[in-house]
Amino acid sequence: MAIPTPPRTVAAYPLLTLTALLWAGNAVAGKWAPGHVSPQAITSLRWAVVCVVLWLFARRRIAADWPGMRGHWRLVLLMGGLGYTAFNSLFYAAGAYTSAINLALFQGSIPVLVILMNYGLYRTRVTSGQAIGVLVTLLGAAVAATHGDWHVLATLGFNRGDVLIFIACLFYAGYTIALPHRPAISGLSFFAAMALMAFVTSLPLLAIEAASGRVIWPGIEGWAIVVFVALGPSLAAQLFFMRGVELIGPNRAGLFVNLVPIFGAGLAVLVVGEPFGTNEAVALALVLGGIFCAERLGRGPGPAFVEPAAPRDRPRL
Template identity: 25%
Template structure:
């Protein structure tokens, strides 16, 4: 549980850092490519050194791993970028984080798993809280492409949780995340060849706002943050959490991210939060806590020791049996 919460906070902070990186002239699509490629270059060698023997891919895992990287990582980032280019960021994020609801529906109606009623109440409270944080209201112009992209991001995020849960059931999170990043990086490199990228943009500097006003940082440092603390560490923590608590509960805990993202933007970018947004954040946390308490741990029944008395058997006395021979047939 702690791993998923820490991952959500890192993802939230990463949104602010990525926004600062894009103000330096680095396009969002190119940033996504650098994010996945850089993360793969960092994590794959680490995984080879740490879990070399577990890096081998079985034939039945190749397609699932490729889907995890392309759909669960590359696609979810691209869909989100398209959505926020056409919709308010809060609304796009709200739609994306209906992913836990999709996971719960999949578990209930496709996998036929038991979903406790309290989990549904917690999920409903979280969605209401996210609506308050996003301040969805009348007058917001809805774009069909933006809505479709946000819905695609939700499906891709749910896919990441579900496929990750399936893979980490038989292999470790580190090798799983390394392979998924490798597939995501390959996907983006094919779509956007590196020779089309002007690397001089990484040498530019960016002025930091908020409490860090008056200081500057090179763009490459922001990209490095996005790669390491915005991708490698949190995604690996998510898979660790999925391995322990499952996809549904990990998705619910991940709903803390929009609240933390709003707080990070408030502190660093000066994007103030209204009282309604703060109240919505409290509702989200309460909903997550409610869903968390819905977990039913099976009681461990310790069988009472069975005392058996020794069975005394009397010796069996057999009488001598006279041998009977058949008459010789003519």
Template identity: 30%
Template sequence: MPLSPTASGGLRGAAAMSLLGCSTGVSAAFSAYPLLGGQALRYLLASVLLVPIALRSSGPSGGDPGARLPTGREFGRLVALAGTGLVGFNVLLVQALRHSGPAAVGSVVGAAPLVMAVLGPLLAGRRPGAAAVTAAAVVAAGAAAAQGFGTGDAAGTAFALGTLGCEAAFSLLAVPLLPRLGPVGVSAWATVLAVPMFSVAAVLADGRAALRRPDGSELAALLYLAVLMTCVAFLLWYRALERLGPERAGLFAGLVPITAALSGAVLGEGVPGAGEVFGAVLVGCGVCLGLRSPRRAPVGPSGLGTPESGVRAGRRSVTMR
């Protein structure tokens, strides 16, 4: 029995954000490697994997317009997506974490579902739905409760707000691209465009120190981040965005601190505390409430509704996108 668009999109969104939340240990293993050079390597490897998938998916038997060339306007939007959602997100998050604790930064970035619930409809020329905004607010509160609020200075808050904007841009800029380019095409183009951006930034910032030979644990982390956190998670997320829309897909971002806490418990880092359990309950309630709201703005080619690795604040840790 085939799944409904809501169920299919929900499963993909949950899987994408769970992969992100569970990657905190991997991010830690890669944190000593030069940031910009490491991201250039990661996206280069992901591009090598995604481009053939895009070419294959657009063939005679393919079901996704993955290799379709973007128009000039679409290309500009893809550049903006890669520059904000990938490069800007990572750089601003690192700066935020230098001024504030991960909990404080994560609490700000955790408001992404609320931002998407408001901006998604406005960018589509309609008013935000009260039910969707309420659900997103519950999810954001749950995410903040799960990771704690923490403390930080004004600069850290400013960088965290910039990170929040880039987080929302990763999805909102993709919405108009999905009907024609598809999730595979958007993922492949954004990943390819991120490589020269990170490479130029790495050379300007670090020079010859931008790259070095990774050790065994760093190489394993790089492969995980390139394959699972880019290729798999990006495809899952953009497919969820296509089916659910930004208001409802954005709710699943609240799963990041929850799955981070659960993965930490599995790895022996301690049982989740009362705040994390309470946050998980709030996130679950918010997601259920949001998925019950009507789907009003189809973005996919079939009329159905509508990531790594950078750095993302999770459960008092740094997570690569």
């Protein structure tokens, strides 16, 4: 007799699947943006839209949690500036030089980068399965970056976009390992604070872009891209993910990030019309295989489920 699926799991699966789809859609938007809106303009406008929406619909909750954030403003500023502003700026700049498939594939390396950075900073134990996952995923990233031409490694002739997206992933990995140190407030209010810091820290970069004459303000298509990345990958996906973590816990919810490279590659082919050849297939298989090794084979003894944060830390959506 089959064991019925718990209602919390049934509710979490579609939310987390949609989260991965929206994050993958950001790769397609990053490829479409050049020529319609410049990297710093889309970054600033994206977080401006998020801040306005959050203030309109959640300002009472944010105001109630504000005293708990004031003593942590430096951490919030750093996390919002690096995890959101720097990541987004480099991500959209990379879209002018590399493919949407590569934008999605390189995001698959973030969990592995988190493992490496946790070990380097905190000496967090790395299991043999995680070590294998690191090597396999980095090999997949190398295939994506070199497009199967291994002479690139000898000459260091990487595509500029691939280098930019890899640096962006390093910033986001750093943001991820800082998350456990966030103040004990609701996830919604913390996200709102980081969105505000992301907008503030994006303004100097926007000013530099404008001063250099490279700023492109959005037209109709540009605004469509801005609104999509603001309401989809930025706002809705973050709230869906927080709700999914609340329902089934962070360990199980985190596995759904593995869908981003799959959805990203599919959207790049179906929506952008990019070719999907042998090199892309090998890179995708290696990235997903490496993540599988790191997350499945790399687990040590202990419960598979970790209880979510205390109720005061859970977002009230």
